[in-house]
Amino acid sequence: MDEVNQKKAKLALIYMAVIMALVFSVWQVMLNNFTVEKAGFSGFxxxxxxxxxxxxxxxxxxAVFILVFIREQTFAITALGVLSVGVLATGYFPSNAGLLITTFIMSxxxxxxxxxxxxxTLQWLPKNQAASFMGQVIGYSSFAGLLAFAAVWLLYKQIGLDYIWIYTIFGTLGIAMVLHLWFMFPRFENIVPQRKKLFLKKRYWVYYLLTFLKGARRQIFMVFAAYLMVEKFGYTLDEIAALFLINKAANIVIAPLLGKMIEKIGERKALTIEYVGLVGVFVGYAVVESAMIAAVLYVVDHLFFGLAIGIKTYFQKIADSEDMAATQSVSFTIDHIASVVIPITFGVIWMSDPSLVFYAxxxxxxxxxxxxxxxxxxPAPGNEFIWSKKRLAA
Incomplete structure (x- = not known):
């Protein structure tokens, strides 16, 4: 890919990430209050x-099978349209069954x-730029999320719009932006043709393991950390929106710095910092009795996830170029093995003792x-983990 097209490709990646963040953030910030106030949801x-x-x-x-029939770029844009439709429909079905259907479509x-x-992202970016660019994308996404949360606060708290209208406004906006995206950018060619079949490679096993554990950990944060704020500490929708605003504002500045830090100190050290911090954060969730301290933990927790860029850049460094699309499809499934099980099973545990969820x-x-x-x-091909063959031979 020449320099001009690479700049355009970067802009396209940023625009797609902004659309996703804008629409999904509205769904996310209103979900807990919407389900409790309108649908009477319990922890289960x-x-x-x-x-x-x-x-x-x-x-x-x-996804790898669908790529046989559709270009990756077209697939990504279409997926954003489906996401926007799901968010638009959410406010019209405030029931258990309705939310299950609209949530599935959005998802x-x-x-x-x-x-x-x-x-x-892994295909279009050089390895020496990937971490810093992904940090920048998180920054742009955070700014879009900040705008979304601010709009929710304004529309709900100040203007008094009901949930249904807020979901409708942002779902429609998302669809309009997707159409603009479709006509604004050319179709970029992949640098290396991708393998269109499923496979697992033994030398990627550390990446698979990190991905699985990230999925399990992320679910506890996404499902139960925010729910803790609403159920235990009685946070209202505008207070949750304000908390999300703080998260996004911090990420605008910090995420690009984290990307540069990963490039400077390497994936191993960066991920070590993240996981040591997250052990402390989750133990804090388990024992916290102060609404203010819980809010601080939530912000710190959210910031640590920026270092997860290191998992992707680690894979980019060890992988064969033609493996990117198929392995990302497989890795998302690995990420969600625990994700499908944890919310419902830990929802049962939550009803008995919420602290056990966070100790886990x-x-x-x-x-x-x-x-x-x-x-x-x-890390590099042949040097994927600390006792790989190349390292032992050296």
Whole structure:
């Protein structure tokens, strides 16, 4: 890809990430209050809903079969349209069954987009620029999310719009932006033709393990950390929106710095910092009794996830160029093996003792810490983990 097209490709990646962040953030920030206030959800209900949300993620491996018939870039844009339609429909069905259906539709678009977007990013970017660019994308996405949360606060708190209208406004906006995206950018050619079949490679096993543990840990954060704020500490929608605003504002500045830090110190050290911090955060969730301290933990937790860029750049350094699309499809399924199970099973545990949910999160973070230290200081094909053949031969 020449320099001009690479600049355009970067802009396309940023625009797609902004659309996703803008629309999904509205769905996310209103979900807990919407389900409790409009649909009367319990902890078990929210866990069930989140499990359904993760089913398309578990089925992300099917993306590689769809790529036989459709270009990756077209697939990503289409997925964003499906995401927007799901969000638009959410406010019209405030019931258990209705939310299960609209959430599933939204999630199909979300997870297919995330799968293909990761593949395109790893293919279109040079290895020495990937981490810093992904940090920048998180910054742009965070700014879009900040705008979304601010708009929710303004529309709900100040203007008094009901949930249904907010979901409709942002779902429609997402569809309009997707159409603009479709006509604005040319179709970019992949640098290396991708393998259009499923496979697992033994030498990628550390990447698969880190991906699995990340999925388990992420679900506990996404499902139960925010729910803790609403159920235990009584946060209202505008207070949750304000908390999300703080997260996004911090990420605008910090995420690009984290990307540069990963390029400077390497994936192994960066991930070690993340997982040591997350062990402390999850233990904090388990014992916290102060609403303010819980909010601080939530912000710190969210910031640590920026270092997960290191998992993707680690894979980019060790992988064959033609493996990107298929492996990203498989890795999203691996990510969601635990994600399908954890929300509903941990929802049952939550009803007995919420602290056990967060102690389990600390356990997942500790296992991730062990796995991250299997990464060599200079990962590359043939040097995928600390006792790989090339390293032993040297």
């Amino acid at each position: 209900d929210i866990g069930s809903l989140q499990s359904v949300r993760e089913i398309p993620g578990f089925l992300a491996f099917t 199909v678009g979300f997870h297919y987009f995330e799968t293909i977007n990761s593949s395109l 999160g600390a356990g997942f973070a500790f296992l991730s810490l062990i796995a991250s230290n299997l990464i060599p200081n200079s």
